[in-house]
Amino acid sequence: KQESIDSLLNDAQQRSGMKCTFSNRTQTASGGSFDTTCTGQQGTFKGHTDIHRLDDEHVSATTHMTGEGLGKGGNLSFKTESKIDSKYVGADCGNVKPSEP
Numbered sequence: 001k002q003e004s005i006d007s008l009l010n011d012a013q014q015r016s017g018m019k020c021t022f023s024n025r026t027q028t029a030s031g032g033s034f035d036t037t038c039t040g041q042q043g044t045f046k047g048h049t050d051i052h053r054l055d056d057e058h059v060s061a062t063t064h065m066t067g068e069g070l071g072k073g074g075n076l077s078f079k080t081e082s083k084i085d086s087k088y089v090g091a092d093c094g095n096v097k098p099s100e101p
Helices: 002-016
Strands: 019-028 031-040 043-053 058-071 074-087
Antiparallel strands (some): 019 031, 043 058
């Protein structure tokens, strides 16, 4: 659900001290995408995420991020790319409980 995603993103912002905005959100039956811009004491970060529903059990996502900030040695910049592949294994998660907001 969208409110669940928003809640997770807001929680991550509060823990990191970053202020993030999300734009260009799109959602279809087979996935979605959004852009992210975050600013804080650590610096400024920008990125784009694509999410793809492959079938009823598989979802993949890619995120591309760039950033500039302050490190121990002075200014730094970075570029990162990540890919997530997930598989639904069932409604019973055993001893694993949902995270608290």
